[in-house]
Amino acid sequence: MAAELLLRGGTVVDASGSRRADVLVADGVVAAVNERLDAPASVRVLDAGGCVVAPGLVDLHAHLRQPGREEAETIESGARAAALGGFTAVVAMPNTEPAIDSAGTVREVLDLGAGACCDVRVAGAITKGRRGEELAPMAEMAALGVRIFTDDGSGVQDARLMRRALEYASALGVRLAQHCEDDELAEGGHMHEGDWSSRLGIPGIPTEAESMMVARDVALAELTGAPVHLLHLSTAMAIAMVRAAKAAKLAVTAEAAPHHFTLTDEAVSAYDPVFKVNPPLRPQSDVDAVKAGLADGTLDAIATDHAPHPQEAKELPFDQAPPGMLGLETALALAMSELIMPIEGVLALLSWQPARIAGLSGQHGGPIAEGAPANLTVIDPAAVWVVEPGRLASRSRNTPYAGRKLTGRVRHTLLRGEPVVVDAEAQR
Amino acid sequence: MKHLLSIADLGADGVEEVLRLTESFVEVSARAIPRVPALRGKTVVSLFYEDSTRTRLSFETAAKRLTADTMNFSVSSSSVNKGESVRDTVLTIAAMGVDAIVVRHGSAGVPWQVARWTDAAVINAGDGWHEHPTQALLDCYTIRERRGSLAGLRIAIVGDVKHSRVARSNVLAFSMLGAEVTLVAPPTLLPPSLAGWPVAVSHDLDGCLAKADVVYLLRMQRERQTEALLPSLREYTTLYGLTKDRARLLGEDALVMHPGPMNRGVEIAAEVADLPSAVITRQVANGVAVRMAVLFLILGSRGDLGG
Numbered sequence: 138m139a140a141e142l143l144l145r146g147g148t149v150v151d152a153s154g155s156r157r158a159d160v161l162v163a164d165g166v167v168a169a170v171n172e173r174l175d176a177p178a179s180v181r182v183l184d185a186g187g188c189v190v191a192p193g194l195v196d197l198h199a200h201l202r203q204p205g206r207e208e209a210e211t212i213e214s215g216a217r218a219a220a221l222g223g224f225t226a227v228v229a230m231p232n233t234e235p236a237i238d239s240a241g242t243v244r245e246v247l248d249l250g251a252g253a254c255c256d257v258r259v260a261g262a263i264t265k266g267r268r269g270e271e272l273a274p275m276a277e278m279a280a281l282g283v284r285i286f287t288d289d290g291s292g293v294q295d296a297r298l299m300r301r302a303l304e305y306a307s308a309l310g311v312r313l314a315q316h317c318e319d320d321e322l323a324e325g326g327h328m329h330e331g332d333w334s335s336r337l338g339i340p341g342i343p344t345e346a347e348s349m350m351v352a353r354d355v356a357l358a359e360l361t362g363a364p365v366h367l368l369h370l371s372t373a374m375a376i377a378m379v380r381a382a383k384a385a386k387l388a389v390t391a392e393a394a395p396h397h398f399t400l401t402d403e404a405v406s407a408y409d410p411v412f413k414v415n416p417p418l419r420p421q422s423d424v425d426a427v428k429a430g431l432a433d434g435t436l437d438a439i440a441t442d443h444a445p446h447p448q449e450a451k452e453l454p455f456d457q458a459p460p461g462m463l464g465l466e467t468a469l470a471l472a473m474s475e476l477i478m479p480i481e482g483v484l485a486l487l488s489w490q491p492a493r494i495a496g497l498s499g500q501h502g503g504p505i506a507e508g509a510p511a512n513l514t515v516i517d518p519a520a521v522w523v524v525e526p527g528r529l530a531s532r533s534r535n536t537p538y539a540g541r542k543l544t545g546r547v548r549h550t551l552l553r554g555e556p557v558v559v560d561a562e563a564q565r
Numbered sequence: 566m567k568h569l570l571s572i573a574d575l576g577a578d579g580v581e582e583v584l585r586l587t588e589s590f591v592e593v594s595a596r597a598i599p600r601v602p603a604l605r606g607k608t609v610v611s612l613f614y615e616d617s618t619r620t621r622l623s624f625e626t627a628a629k630r631l632t633a634d635t636m637n638f639s640v641s642s643s644s645v646n647k648g649e650s651v652r653d654t655v656l657t658i659a660a661m662g663v664d665a666i667v668v669r670h671g672s673a674g675v676p677w678q679v680a681r682w683t684d685a686a687v688i689n690a691g692d693g694w695h696e697h698p699t700q701a702l703l704d705c706y707t708i709r710e711r712r713g714s715l716a717g718l719r720i721a722i723v724g725d726v727k728h729s730r731v732a733r734s735n736v737l738a739f740s741m742l743g744a745e746v747t748l749v750a751p752p753t754l755l756p757p758s759l760a761g762w763p764v765a766v767s768h769d770l771d772g773c774l775a776k777a778d779v780v781y782l783l784r785m786q787r788e789r790q791t792e793a794l795l796p797s798l799r800e801y802t803t804l805y806g807l808t809k810d811r812a813r814l815l816g817e818d819a820l821v822m823h824p825g826p827m828n829r830g831v832e833i834a835a836e837v838a839d840l841p842s843a844v845i846t847r848q849v850a851n852g853v854a855v856r857m858a859v860l861f862l863i864l865g866s867r868g869d870l871g872g
Binding site: 330331334335336337338339340341343407408409449452453455456457 | 650651652670671672673674675677678692693694695696730733756757758759760761762
C-alpha cells in the first residue's frame with residue numbers, strides 16, 4: 138500500500154454539503170471520511186484544524202506559456218503556482234508558440250505536464266495556428282483527451298467558421314470556448330473605453346466588442362445545439378445576455394476572472410502595464426455585474442486567465458505592453474476576500490462547476506468520499522497574508538495585487554494523494 | 566514640485582505661479598544677453614521619442630538661457646534603434662548624473678513610467694494623446710498677455726480633441742483659470758466620454774465664433790480620413806475650418822491660436838493665420854519663457870534668481 142496520509146481536524150466541504158471530518162488517504166484515493174479517524178504511527182498526519190477540506194480547485198483558463206515562452210512560465214512553474222493556489226487541475230490555453238493545434242503539440246504539453254504539481258489538461262485550438270481560417274484537427278486532439286477547444290487570445294471572428302466548428306465539435310463530445318472580442322470594434326484599444334480612457338488618452342475597447350460576440354455565439358449555440366463556453370466575461374451587458382440564454386435553456390456556460398470582480402479601470406491611471414489585461418478592467422458597474430453573475434449562477438466558474446509576462450514586457454509603454462496578469466496563486470483568496478458568499482459557493486465556482494465544464498468530473502471536483510481520487514485542497518479561511526510578487530512561484534511577477542492583504546489561504550494540496558503543498562510550501 | 570507630468574499636478578495656484586514667474590523670464594529673454602545663471606551646474610536632458618523640432622528647441626533654449634547644461638537624446642541617433650528599452654535608456658541617462666529629463670513619447674503615460682525609474686525630475690513634453698502641460702501653460706500666458714485674465718473668457722477648442730494632448734492639457738488649464746471652454750468637433754473626433762470634463766460641446770462652429778474670446782484650432786492629421794473618422798479633409802474644412810469667411814464672424818478682440826504645426830487650408834486658412842488676431846508666433850515666443858519658468862520652479866531655488 139502506498140504512503141498513507143491523514144488530514145485531521147478539518148471541515149469537509151463538497152457539492153454534497155459540509156461536515157466536520159478527518160480524511161484518510163491511501164493509494165491516491167480517499168480511504169475513509171469520518172468525524173474522528175485514528176491514525177497508526179506509520180501515517181503522516183497533516184493538520185487541518187480550523188480548515189476547510191475541499192475537492193481540488195480546477196482552473197479552466199491558464200496560460201502556461203510552454204512551448205515557446207518559457208522565460209515567462211513553464212508548465213512546471215505554472216503547475217507549482219497552481220498547486221499553491223489550491224488547484225489540482227488546470228486547463229492550459231493553446232496560444233503558445235507554436236499554438237496547440239495538433240495532436241503532436243497536445244502530446245508534448247501532456248508529456249511536459251506528466252510530473253507536474255497538478256493535473257495539466259490541454260485546450261486545443263479551434264483553428265489552425267489560431268488564425269481563424271481553417272479548422273484544426275479537433276478529432277485527433279479529442280482522441281488524446283482534449284475536451285475544450287478555443288482560439289483564446291483572440292476570438293473566432295468569422296461567424297460561418299464558428300458555426301461549422303460548433304457543428305463539427307458536437308459529434309466529438311467536446312466544448313468550444315470563446316474569447317469574446319470583436320476584433321474590428323476592439324482594434325487599437327488598450328483599456329476599457331470610457332471615462333478613464335478618455336481622460337488618460339489611451340485608445341479604448343468598447344463594452345460592445347465583448348457583448349456583440351457573446352450575442353453572436355448565443356445565437357450560434359441555439360442554431361447548432363452545441364455547447365459554448367464563454368471565457369472571461371467582464372461586462373454587465375454580456376452577463377445579461379448569458380442570463381437570458383440560460384433562461385432559454387441554451388447550452389451556454391460562462392466564466393469570469395478574479396481581476397474583473399476586484400479591480401476597476403481606474404487602476405490604469407498610474408499607467409502601469411501590470412494593470413493591462415484583455416478583456417480590460419472595467420468600471421465599477423461592470424465589477425458589480427460580475428459579482429452578481431457569480432452569485433446568481435449566471436456565471437458558472439471563476440477562471441484565473443493566469444497570464445505571465447516577463448518584467449521587460451510589463452515595462453514597455455502602456456500601449457505596447459502585452460495584456461495579462463498572474464492569477465493562479467491569488468484567485469481563491471480574492472474570491473474568499475471579495476465575494477459575499479459562503480465557502481460552498483466559492484468552491485462551486487472554483488472546483489466542481491469548472492470540473493464539469495472541463496470534462497474532469499470523476500477525477501477532480503467530486504464529492505470527498507471513500508474511493509474518490511484524493512485530489513484535495515485544505516484551505517485556512519482565517520489566514521491573512523500579503524501578496525508579495527517576489528515570493529510567488531510563477532516565473533513572472535506581473536500580479537496587480539502586490540501589497541494587497543487577503544484573507545484565506547491554501548495550507549495543503551494533495552494530488553492523487555501526494556502532498557504537493559504542505560503548510561503553504563510547494564514540496565517539489 | 567518634483568515633476569511636471571500633468572497640468573493637474575500644478576493646480577490653479579501652481580499655474581498662476583508659473584505664469585507669474587514667466588513674466589520675469591519674458592523680461593530676461595528681451596535682454597541683449599538673454600541669460601541668467603539660475604541653473605548653473607544643472608543638467609537637463611531632452612529625451613524625445615517623437616519628432617518635435619519646436620518643443621525640443623524651445624526646452625533647450627530655455628535651459629541654456631538659465632545656464633543649465635543640456636544634452637539631447639534623439640531617437641534616430643541613439644541606441645533606441647538597437648532595441649534598448651525606455652527604462653534602460655533612462656537608467657543610462659540618469660547614471661550620467663542629470664537633474665531633469667524632458668520626455669516626449671508617442672505613448673500616453675511614458676513620463677509617469679520614467680518618473681518611477683529615476684530620481685531626476687521629469688517634465689512631460691507630450692505623451693501620446695494625453696497631455697502637453699507646457700503647451701497649455703504657454704497658451705495661458707499668451708491669452709493673459711493679450712486679455713489680462715482668463716476668468717470669464719469663452720474659449721472654443723476646435724478640431725481633433727480625441728487625439729490631442731494639447732486639448733487635454735488646455736481644457737484643464739483654461740478651466741482652472743476660470744475660462745468657459747467649449748469643444749467644437751464632429752462626434753468622431755471627441756473622446757468617447759466627457760464625464761467630469763468642465764466643458765460644453767458644440768458641432769456648430771459658426772454659432773460659437775461670434776461669442777468666442779479665443780478660438781483655439783487643433784491640428785488635423787491627414788490619416789483621420791482613412792480611419793473612417795471623417796469622409797474627407799475637404800468636408801472637415803467646410804464644417805470646422807477657420808476659413809476667411811468664417812473669420813469675419815469673430816469679435817474684434819478675439820484671438821486665434823494654434824499649437825502648430827499648422828495645416829494651412831485645412832483647419833485654418835492661410836490668410837487667417839496671418840491676421841493680427843492670430844497670436845501663433847507669440848505662442849512660440851512665450852514658449853521659451855514658460856519653459857524657463859517650469860525648469861526654474863523644478864530645479865532652481867528662489868535665491869538663484871537674483872536681481
